[in-house]
Amino acid sequence: MLNFKAAVLKTTTQERPFSSSAPLEILEVTAQAPQTGEVLVEIKAASLCRSDLSVVTGVRAWPMPIVPGHEAAGIIAEIGPGVSDLAVGDQVVLVYQPTCGTCPCCMAGEVHLCEPGLAANRAGALLSGGPRLSVDGGVLHHHMGLSAFAEMAVVSQHSVVKVPKDLPAEIAALFGCAVMCGAGTVLNTSALKQGETIAIIGVGGVGASAILGAKLAGASRIIAVDIDDQKRDQAFGLGATDFLTGGPEAADQLLEMIKGGVDCAVEATGLLSGFETAFGAVRRGGRVSTVGLVSPTTPFSLDIAALVTSAKTLRGSYMGSCNPMTDIPKLVEAYRRGDFPVDQLITHRLALSDVNIALERMAASKALRQIMTP
Numbered sequence: 001m002l003n004f005k006a007a008v009l010k011t012t013t014q015e016r017p018f019s020s021s022a023p024l025e026i027l028e029v030t031a032q033a034p035q036t037g038e039v040l041v042e043i044k045a046a047s048l049c050r051s052d053l054s055v056v057t058g059v060r061a062w063p064m065p066i067v068p069g070h071e072a073a074g075i076i077a078e079i080g081p082g083v084s085d086l087a088v089g090d091q092v093v094l095v096y097q098p099t100c101g102t103c104p105c106c107m108a109g110e111v112h113l114c115e116p117g118l119a120a121n122r123a124g125a126l127l128s129g130g131p132r133l134s135v136d137g138g139v140l141h142h143h144m145g146l147s148a149f150a151e152m153a154v155v156s157q158h159s160v161v162k163v164p165k166d167l168p169a170e171i172a173a174l175f176g177c178a179v180m181c182g183a184g185t186v187l188n189t190s191a192l193k194q195g196e197t198i199a200i201i202g203v204g205g206v207g208a209s210a211i212l213g214a215k216l217a218g219a220s221r222i223i224a225v226d227i228d229d230q231k232r233d234q235a236f237g238l239g240a241t242d243f244l245t246g247g248p249e250a251a252d253q254l255l256e257m258i259k260g261g262v263d264c265a266v267e268a269t270g271l272l273s274g275f276e277t278a279f280g281a282v283r284r285g286g287r288v289s290t291v292g293l294v295s296p297t298t299p300f301s302l303d304i305a306a307l308v309t310s311a312k313t314l315r316g317s318y319m320g321s322c323n324p325m326t327d328i329p330k331l332v333e334a335y336r337r338g339d340f341p342v343d344q345l346i347t348h349r350l351a352l353s354d355v356n357i358a359l360e361r362m363a364a365s366k367a368l369r370q371i372m373t374p
Helices: 050-057 115-122 169-174 178-189 205-217 229-238 250-257 272-281 304-310 324-337 352-363
Strands: 002-009 024-031 038-047 072-079 091-094 133-135 138-142 152-156 160-163 197-201 221-226 242-245 262-267 282-290 313-316 346-351 369-373
Touching (some): 002 152, 002 352, 024 352, 038 091, 038 169, 050 352, 072 152, 072 169, 091 169, 169 346, 169 369, 178 205, 178 282, 178 324, 197 205, 197 272, 205 221, 205 229, 221 229, 221 250, 229 242, 250 272, 262 272, 272 282, 352 369
Parallel strands (some): 197 262, 262 282, 282 313, 346 369
Antiparallel strands (some): 002 024, 038 072, 038 152, 072 091, 091 160, 133 138
């Protein structure tokens, strides 16, 4: 058995500021040693995502109690039986969608849609079984098969991707979610081509990553849209060519800027208004990808006749339609070449013990990515 500190959420709450209500408690938890097909990872860096916020608020339902955290990197400290392609000392990126390799989605090459992996995540367990965590003698659930807001994590071998040891851990962590969800949505889901135009709705961590992905793809115009005008300089610094302050008229303004509409739009706000802006901004025959997680109770009315006559394509983007085993190494190399400066996503650095401060900053939309170290 292993003992280490972790941030534990016992029950959901929307009481703000989270820096005062402190929903996440740093407690000593117990984990089983890695079982067959599992590894123990010493967490070196973890970052906070809005999906973590939705766990705390209960917008997304998860079994409680739970250790949140799904964007992180660390070093393999121990391997369980049957693990042959990883070794103690390897640096790995933690990936929140494990892939079984044998289900119909995996066999079709859509590993981001792995059904057994999704079922294990929803159960608060690992693809290989579990839960493996406990606190005060009671079961403690895994978030997305990872539970990375901790000093250590026991995970499935199919939840990690090996990366170069000289890659800074705080950079490696970003590839676990922000990079795949943002840049991956642009490159894979939207299939942006060189010279095309794109609108990115929402300049949070994922939207900022999408701007970097659009620049990497060679977009001719990258129009960033956010309700916070203070995001303007940040968006331009990331590579946006234009910025619009979001609101009810944003789609019309985009249509005025790019006559007829942009080739594709990415919604990264998690708001119905953001989706409506993205859908209204694309040209006939254009492509809309939505990656923001709205509340499951959010209603939406679609004019199907208009969809048909405009021939727009609408796609949901989960994990940026990425295959982590191949896409993460390629994007890491783009970073190392200087073509993909993901370090620009980091706005704050703090200790894991300050996780509730980071949570409130995220809720207030005052950060892109905040790196936490145990």
